[in-house]
Amino acid sequence: ISEYTLTKKLDENSILSIFNSYSNSDKSKKIFLIYLINKIQLNPQSAVELKLEQEKISAINSEEIVKVHNVFETDKSIVMVMEDCNGLSLNEFMKLKKLNLLEILNIFIKINDLLDNLHKNGVIYKDLTPENIFFIDNGKTMKFSNAGFSPAFCLHGKSCYGSVSM
Numbered sequence: 001i002s003e004y005t006l007t008k009k010l011d012e013n014s015i016l017s018i019f020n021s022y023s024n025s026d027k028s029k030k031i032f033l034i035y036l037i038n039k040i041q042l043n044p045q046s047a048v049e050l051k052l053e054q055e056k057i058s059a060i061n062s063e064e065i066v067k068v069h070n071v072f073e074t075d076k077s078i079v080m081v082m083e084d085c086n087g088l089s090l091n092e093f094m095k096l097k098k099l100n101l102l103e104i105l106n107i108f109i110k111i112n113d114l115l116d117n118l119h120k121n122g123v124i125y126k127d128l129t130p131e132n133i134f135f136i137d138n139g140k141t142m143k144f145s146n147a148g149f150s151p152a153f154c155l156h157g158k159s160c161y162g163s164v165s166m
Contacts, residue, residue: 002024005024006020006034014038019033027073027141031036035078035082050080064143066144066145068083069083082145085134085143091130110142114144
């Protein structure tokens, strides 16, 4: 991953590490998220499945999905370069802002609309959690993260194919 400079570790577990980074070739120093996924812990088919899912999700071209800019492999890792939306998770957003019933219903309608769009395009979002829903611009924009990311967490020896219809 020599084309990126990792600037800050955001999270880590036995399967993946998440970093803030920037591209060494980009003079603007735009921030990306880098997911380093430990290949040793994964089902051997996971890298192929992850790339297929990200291609299908990228083809949807929705502003409500955090963009994956690149997926590639190194000797030890699957590397995902993702947009850093720099937003608040649904949990964080709800702690900071008291929402009335209409605002809560609007959030659920947006979630439903995006899920409907994904399903119409053959993608089943298996990791819908408050931590994967982000609010940007003081709640004006909502984005989903990790759509199509589920195969990366299938442990060695277990099948995880099927979250994207082919």
